[in-house]
Amino acid sequence: MSAKGSDPKRDHWLDDPRIVERAVRLTYLVCGLSLAAGLVFLFATHAYDHAHFGFERWPGVPALYGFLAFVIVVYGGIALRKLVSRPDEDYYGDRAPVDPPTEDGLGDGDGGGGD
């Protein structure tokens, strides 16, 4: 069931603590590049001449909108959780006991599992 090596938790690239920092830096880079590209296209080309709405010609609007929308979605979800989330996973009381997965389901054979 385990990957190669005696302790896959240490061996895998995902366990390198620098990976998170690299991913974050990549996000910053993509943000910077897309914003720069947007500003260049806006001020140095005619790319936005055919925009449907005036606000599409405001610099950096999609960036700000994307950031704010994401934050609103997350905080909206947190507020919604208080309203509609119940700690009981079987709130409606119709859950049967869960059968343990079989060897077929978790087993070795590719395509040999299941029914």
Place this chain on the structure above:
Amino acid sequence: MVDLLRSIPPGLILVVGALLLPLFRRSPAVLRALLVALPAASYAHLLSLPAGEWAPWAVFGGLQLVPVRIDPLAMVWGHVFHIAALLSAVYSLHVRDPWRHVAGLSYAGSAIGAVFAGDLLTLFVYWELTAVTSVFLIWGRDELDDGVADMWTRGERFRSGMRYLVIQVLSGVVLLAGILWRLADHQGSGEGGNPLYFGHLFSGSILDAPVATQLIFLAFGIKAAFPLLHSWLQDAYPKGTVTGTVFLSAFTTKMAIYTLARGFAGTEVLVTLGVVMTLFPVFFAVIENDLRRVLAYSLNNQLGFMCVGVGIGTELALNGTAGHAFAHILYKALLFMSMGAVLYRTGTTRATELGGLARTMPWTATFCIVGSISISAFPFTSGFVTKSMVLSAAGEGHMTWVFLALMFASAGVLEHSGIKIPFFAFFAHDSGKRPKEAPRHMLVAMGAAAAACLLIGCAPSLLYGLLPFPVDYHPYSASHVADQMMLLSFAALAFVVLWRTGRYPAEERATVLDADWLYRRAAPGLLRMTWGVVGGAWGRLLGLGVWVVRSTQATVYFWAGPRGFFGRTWTVGNMALWSIVLLGVYLLLVLLWG
């Protein structure tokens, strides 16, 4: 022979062919070969059929059925439904129970039949057939069952499937009611033409439509998961079998979108409904722990984009709807396949129990990420070249709020499908689970779907060539690419900020209540309360009646019973005395006031 083949309606090869599969129960190799060959044969058959309508079949009462109509709009769905059936069949190759394949392929065949139905009655037949066949994808014995359990002992899936079946069949009943009402209206008005013909039914304000048309619209809306009619989707799809949910994700809802595009293009309320559909699921998806249920919310959100396109109703918008349905079926199937593989290998899709699976399931993780970036509409993926058509149609119509709402929803899509699904399953914290990579046939199906997502994104003309109207749209303009990258990258930046500052909500094991609460808890509770009030009032009324009768009886008994005042045997002397007293009183009264 060619004429015989051309007399077979599209999809029927799958429906009838699927019924033959149990004959090969003891020959797994033949079963697997047929499982892949049937969708391929059905697709080849469809491609061999000439465009146009079949000659009407006269049936009872002079009504005419048009069992098959092959035109560009239906063909978009015909292509993608066959591709989805083929991918789902490859994904299901490990399943040995032939009845599961019967359900999957006949369901796919029914949906294909529905999109090529030229009249409403034929559509109704296929409409109900999709309901009856697909419920077995929820009830079917799961790969995770231990071989002893069957559908009747797994209460949760059974009850969920039953609710699904009731709602799906109800949709068909409403459709039939609409058809019959339409026939009655037609006979009453004495108009010519075929009232059963399924062409464009209505555009404008649905409130101005005849009742028959409103009923048909409602029937389509139930299967298209309109707001408040949607919760069957989030209830049933996550409880389907590993392979069943992949089938389910492709057909029912997109069949409904097709019927809306066919019958209700330009119906204004679809824009509002679509916007609501794009928005509300994104908030639910944030707090949902079951990743297959997150995908069900995501599916609902994507249907919203398609509804908006149908509601706008222009050629660009309808092309956008058709193209987005095509792209969506592929990347949504891919995402459900990847979560199915996780479920198959780990036994769960709860985010609280997953994390770090990319260590041992790198291919599944990679394909899942392709699905995630496609649904998020990153450039060079299928979502980018199709969703933008709907947005552009809203822009051309100067629908400012619709445009802004769809942009907002796009950031929401990135949150739940772009980040949450792959991040919590394959990265985030290490759950300690080290499952094997998905089986080869699952990887093949996922790989093919992922390749299709990227191919459409990189060469959109391949898809645009299939769309119902000529396409004069160029998705890769500098402004569009820059705007989309800004929107998505800064939304991702918001995730980074929230995650690193500990403000991103942790997943919790919980039940997230949705509109189904209304009929699973509120309605039964209201009935119980009503019954309690009515029963209580009735009991009190009965008690009062009994008390009145008993009190009267006791009073009568007291006065006139054996020992009562009036029941005694009076002496003549007593009688005379009381007579004198009464006469004396009477005399006194006369003297005083007379």
